[in-house]
Amino acid sequence: MIRLEHVSKTYEAKVAAITDVSLHIRPGEFVFIVGASGSGKSTIIKLLLKELKPTHGRIVVDGKDLGKISHKQVPLFRRNIGVVFQDFRLLDDRNVYENVAFAMRVVEAPKKAIKTKVPMVLSLVGLAAKYRSLPKQLSGGEQQRVAIARALVNEPKILLADEPTGNLDNQNAWEIMRLLEDINKRGTTVVVVTHNMEIVRAMNKRVITIKKGVVVSDDEGDEES
Amino acid sequence: MKPRTVIYNIRQGFKNIWTNKMFSIASMATMAACIFLFGVFYSLGVNFRSMVREAETGVAVTVFFDENLPQENIDQIGQQIATRPEVDSYRFVSADEAWADFQKEYFADSPDAAEGFANDNPLANSANYEIYLKDVSQQDSLVAFLEALPGVREVHRSETTAKTLSDFNNLITFVSTIIVAILIGVSVFLISNTVTVGISVRKEEIAIMKLIGAKDNFVRAPFIVEGVMIGFIGSVIPLLIIYFLYHRLIVYVTQRFSALSSMMTFVPVSVVFKVLLPVSLVLGVGIGYVGSRLTLKRHLNV
Numbered sequence A: 001m002i003r004l005e006h007v008s009k010t011y012e013a014k015v016a017a018i019t020d021v022s023l024h025i026r027p028g029e030f031v032f033i034v035g036a037s038g039s040g041k042s043t044i045i046k047l048l049l050k051e052l053k054p055t056h057g058r059i060v061v062d063g064k065d066l067g068k069i070s071h072k073q074v075p076l077f078r079r080n081i082g083v084v085f086q087d088f089r090l091l092d093d094r095n096v097y098e099n100v101a102f103a104m105r106v107v108e109a110p111k112k113a114i115k116t117k118v119p120m121v122l123s124l125v126g127l128a129a130k131y132r133s134l135p136k137q138l139s140g141g142e143q144q145r146v147a148i149a150r151a152l153v154n155e156p157k158i159l160l161a162d163e164p165t166g167n168l169d170n171q172n173a174w175e176i177m178r179l180l181e182d183i184n185k186r187g188t189t190v191v192v193v194t195h196n197m198e199i200v201r202a203m204n205k206r207v208i209t210i211k212k213g214v215v216v217s218d219d220e221g222d223e224e225s
Numbered sequence B: 001m002k003p004r005t006v007i008y009n010i011r012q013g014f015k016n017i018w019t020n021k022m023f024s025i026a027s028m029a030t031m032a033a034c035i036f037l038f039g040v041f042y043s044l045g046v047n048f049r050s051m052v053r054e055a056e057t058g059v060a061v062t063v064f065f066d067e068n069l070p071q072e073n074i075d076q077i078g079q080q081i082a083t084r085p086e087v088d089s090y091r092f093v094s095a096d097e098a099w100a101d102f103q104k105e106y107f108a109d110s111p112d113a114a115e116g117f118a119n120d121n122p123l124a125n126s127a128n129y130e131i132y133l134k135d136v137s138q139q140d141s142l143v144a145f146l147e148a149l150p151g152v153r154e155v156h157r158s159e160t161t162a163k164t165l166s167d168f169n170n171l172i173t174f175v176s177t178i179i180v181a182i183l184i185g186v187s188v189f190l191i192s193n194t195v196t197v198g199i200s201v202r203k204e205e206i207a208i209m210k211l212i213g214a215k216d217n218f219v220r221a222p223f224i225v226e227g228v229m230i231g232f233i234g235s236v237i238p239l240l241i242i243y244f245l246y247h248r249l250i251v252y253v254t255q256r257f258s259a260l261s262s263m264m265t266f267v268p269v270s271v272v273f274k275v276l277l278p279v280s281l282v283l284g285v286g287i288g289y290v291g292s293r294l295t296l297k298r299h300l301n302v
Helices: A041-048 A071-078 A096-106 A111-124 A140-152 A170-185 A197-203 B003-019 B021-056 B071-082 B095-106 B111-115 B136-147 B159-201 B203-211 B216-256 B258-263 B269-299
Strands: A002-010 A016-025 A030-034 A056-061 A081-085 A158-162 A189-194 A206-211 A214-218 B060-065 B087-093 B128-133 B152-156
Touching: A002 A041, A016 A041, A016 A056, A016 A206, A016 A214, A030 A041, A030 A170, A030 A197, A041 A056, A041 A158, A041 A189, A071 B203, A081 A140, A096 A111, A096 A140, A111 A140, A140 A158, A140 A170, A158 A170, A170 A189, A170 A197, B003 B021, B003 B159, B003 B216, B021 B159, B021 B216, B021 B269, B060 B071, B060 B136, B071 B087, B071 B128, B087 B095, B128 B136, B136 B152, B159 B203, B159 B216, B159 B269, B203 B216, B216 B269
Parallel strands: A030 A189, A030 A206, A081 A158, A158 A189
Antiparallel strands: A002 A016, A002 A056, A206 A214, B060 B128, B060 B152, B087 B128
């Protein structure tokens, strides 16, 4: 599903974010990418979204070689990937329903599909009753649930979560992780970037550890094909 | 783009205008000033050109022939005049006709005084061609041609009238072009600023749109709508004002200054608007479109 082959990324100031990273994530896997701040975790997420181009190496996502897809094809490629951020990135002037529906409007989904799917996905994340609330009327955990609903509503094959529990208290962090696990059980490949080692250890999933831009351990490395 | 997406983006465009009310109003006002001045100069120009055209029909070049030039040669000169592209019309005035015209003009009050010349036409050598031009600015080239013709003794030209009319026409065109060009520049700049503010206000939304797979045109469309609508509204308002004022002005001038109105005829508002309306709308919408496209290219890396 996701393959990085000897990928390096050096920023303009000649700062190496990641160096010679190779990894393979299979369809339906739940993977943690862990490491300290500045270790290069978020750079990997940006590379997977084709927000950044690698300086060296090859990235294949969902069968597509990112080095070979044109600028015009990028939006269609991104429609197969859902993204969740630490700071939720919701539109403050729109309610819960509109925030989720926005993701479908952007991909020009039919009105009927929007009306059917948005309540469904809100129910999945446990926010069906709060569809009229504005983001600022919700707790941090609820806001993150809205962000997850938005990421899921277009039925992506992959869900990338960049520090999804970074702004949440322990209880909310656990609820979000349980939700992501549930989503993974439904068949979506989930990649979570985090530095919350307590949760990572408790979840008992594959863990890729990055240190100073280099993969230092992959606890399921032996299973790679 | 699907129809519902077009509607959605148009709504977003209007929302942008509303969100940046002050910038939008400033852009519309500048655009309105630009189109208003364009309209004023255009209306002046149309009326002036109509007056010039009227005056030009009265501006003639007169060609006199060598003494005792045979009629055959005079006819040949006439044929050569007929081939010139500058010539609108021409007529031959014989010596007798010239004398008759002279008498009408100068001896109308004392016909007895002219009797003394009954058998001796004092304008015997004044047979001529009166040539009327299509455009007074072409007078020089025609005069040069006529003076070089064999058998031509003298060419009279209406130097001052022709030059003044032509120069004034050029001046109006020049001044209006400069002013309108400056205002177009200012309008593009202001629309660009408005769109830039819109982009910065919606920065987060644009970033999210791009991450969840919005196509470039979907991201750009609301800003294009914003620019085009500013241009459209900014051109409709001055057109309405000009229509109203022009109509009022004609009525006022013709009623108040009846002497002036007998000297000049105003071009009807419907004739002026036949060109002014489409040109102004295309200009306004075009400036709005160009202004927003330039800004998107610079600030929106989609």
